[in-house]
Amino acid sequence: MSDTQHLIELENVSLSFSGHSVLEKVSFSVDRGEIVTLIGPNGAGKSTVMKIALGLLSPDEGQVRRAADISIGYMPQKIMIEDILPLTVRNFLKLRPGTTEDHVTDVMDLVRIAHVGDSPVQRVSGGEMQRVLMARALLGHPDLIVLDEPVQGVDITGQEEIYRLISRIRSERNCGVLMISHDLHMVMAGTDKVICLNRHICCSGAPENIQDHPEYHALLGGRTEAVALYTHNHDHHHDSHGNVVDGDHGEGCEHD
Numbered sequence: 185m186s187d188t189q190h191l192i193e194l195e196n197v198s199l200s201f202s203g204h205s206v207l208e209k210v211s212f213s214v215d216r217g218e219i220v221t222l223i224g225p226n227g228a229g230k231s232t233v234m235k236i237a238l239g240l241l242s243p244d245e246g247q248v249r250r251a252a253d254i255s256i257g258y259m260p261q262k263i264m265i266e267d268i269l270p271l272t273v274r275n276f277l278k279l280r281p282g283t284t285e286d287h288v289t290d291v292m293d294l295v296r297i298a299h300v301g302d303s304p305v306q307r308v309s310g311g312e313m314q315r316v317l318m319a320r321a322l323l324g325h326p327d328l329i330v331l332d333e334p335v336q337g338v339d340i341t342g343q344e345e346i347y348r349l350i351s352r353i354r355s356e357r358n359c360g361v362l363m364i365s366h367d368l369h370m371v372m373a374g375t376d377k378v379i380c381l382n383r384h385i386c387c388s389g390a391p392e393n394i395q396d397h398p399e400y401h402a403l404l405g406g407r408t409e410a411v412a413l414y415t416h417n418h419d420h421h422h423d424s425h426g427n428v429v430d431g432d433h434g435e436g437c438e439h440d
Contacts, residue, residue: 295349
């Protein structure tokens with residue numbers, strides 16, 4: 185561990201491209217066992233922050249501190265694989281250097297995609313593909329996982345299950361999570377800290393502490409229907425097809 189207890193810490197980070205300011209004095213940290221979610225409009229700098237966290241970009245000003253020997257897993261929004269490439273889900277996961285068959289089996293079981301392990305990766309559903317990408321990010325037991333729109337192209341049932349999965353992975357593996365999301369109605373109830381970004385940090389904190397913050401409302405551009413925290417209470421789970429996989433589902437679901 186470095187001189188900070190955080191997995192990663194950005195302090196007064198600023199960056200410009202061709203004289204245009206992209207980030208201005210952005211500061212936040214991610215700790216082990218913590219889910220931090222970046223929200224903001226298009227062009228707010230969310231992807232730039234993520235690239236800085238991953239070490240793909242260096243800021244013009246400010247400091248980026250990472251824990252010593254930190255391992256980071258990354259899940260992109262999507263990935264394109266040519267149809268002519270004969271590649272199963274299992275073999276796609278094994279492309280990561282140093283990955284064994286046991287590693288692949290473990291992460292497929294964790295994200296519940298064992299049933300598509302021998303399917304062509306180009307033929308799995310949208311929800312299954314997001315789980316495949318998450319499984320790849322989890323290979324190697326990373327200290328920090330970085331998720332870029334993890335529910336991209338997934339239906340409402342699948343979105344809820346993926347956010348539930350992220351929370352379970354955080355708890356079981358005690359890793360940190362840095363996530364970009366636009367799905368405010370769900371993610372606000374499934375994260376520990378929300379950072380509202382629009383080149384600078386407009387506001388940040390626990391969801392219940394910022395949901396009435398004027399800067400948060402301004403960031404949404406009047407979309408007040410997205411401000412209320414989402415809760416979903418039920419006694420069962422769905423797989424990536426929407427099928428019930430465990431629990432007594434006789435009582436159904438309740439949404440607030």
